[in-house]
Amino acid sequence: MIQLNVNGIAQSFDGDPEMPLLWYLRDILGLTGSKFGCGVGLCGACTVHINGQATRSCITRMGDAAAKEVTTIEGLQEDGLHPVQKAWMQINVPQCGYCQVGQIMQAAAFLKTNKKPSDKQIDEAMSGNICRCGTYQRIRAAIQEAAKEIP
Template sequence: MLKLTVNGVPREVDADPEMPLLWVLRDRLDMTGTKYGCGIAQCGACTVHLDGQPVRSCQTRIGDVAEARITTIEGVSGRVAEAVQGAWRKLDVVQCGYCQSGQIMSAIGLLTDNAKPSDDDIAGAMDGNICRCGTYQRIRAAIHEAARSLA
């Protein structure tokens, strides 16, 4: 049994320490907000926070995160998360929605560390988060909107 803290709740899972965190979240803990996209950490759909930092859960082994605080899209909270989610709704960012949990997790990570990001800061933080619908301009605008609301 491996012990984890997911969204502030201590959990125990029976899983091989080599199993990707993504599959533990989705298949063992029934937390399906984190999406499978590519399996090689290139698309960002599986982004979660480990100790507040965005990581790709498809390439993060569960055995490596036992001491970390894991936060999924289901568990984000606080001022920055509310600002990002509010901006996403206000600017109608979502099209198909598949990538959006990963996009939001990355945006929260950015704004937690940088309250006034430039377009270059946003591009750097969001690099590797692929949106098959191409809503990149709306995503960038929503991050700026969230930053303004936090000021």
């Protein structure tokens, strides 16, 4: 039996420890914010936080999530919207929107460790998240805006 904590709630899983965390979140818990993109951890659409670190859930096995704290977009902020989510809406970042959850989760983890990022630091931190619509300039602007709001 695998025990883990998802968005502050204790969960258990009595299935295949090789199953990707993404499928557990989406198919078993019904947390559909994280998306399946490439399936090999390269696009970032499936990004969640595990113990505060941005992690690709499509390549994270359930066995590797045991006894860990998992945060999805649904649990990113307990009392409303996270500053990154607010900035995303203010700057009007999404175009098609498919990658945006992964982008937001990557940005939120990045801003925990870098409160005043340069454009170059943002580009480096976000380089593993692909946006097929090319909204990278708006993503960068939203991260700069969110950084102003994060204590």
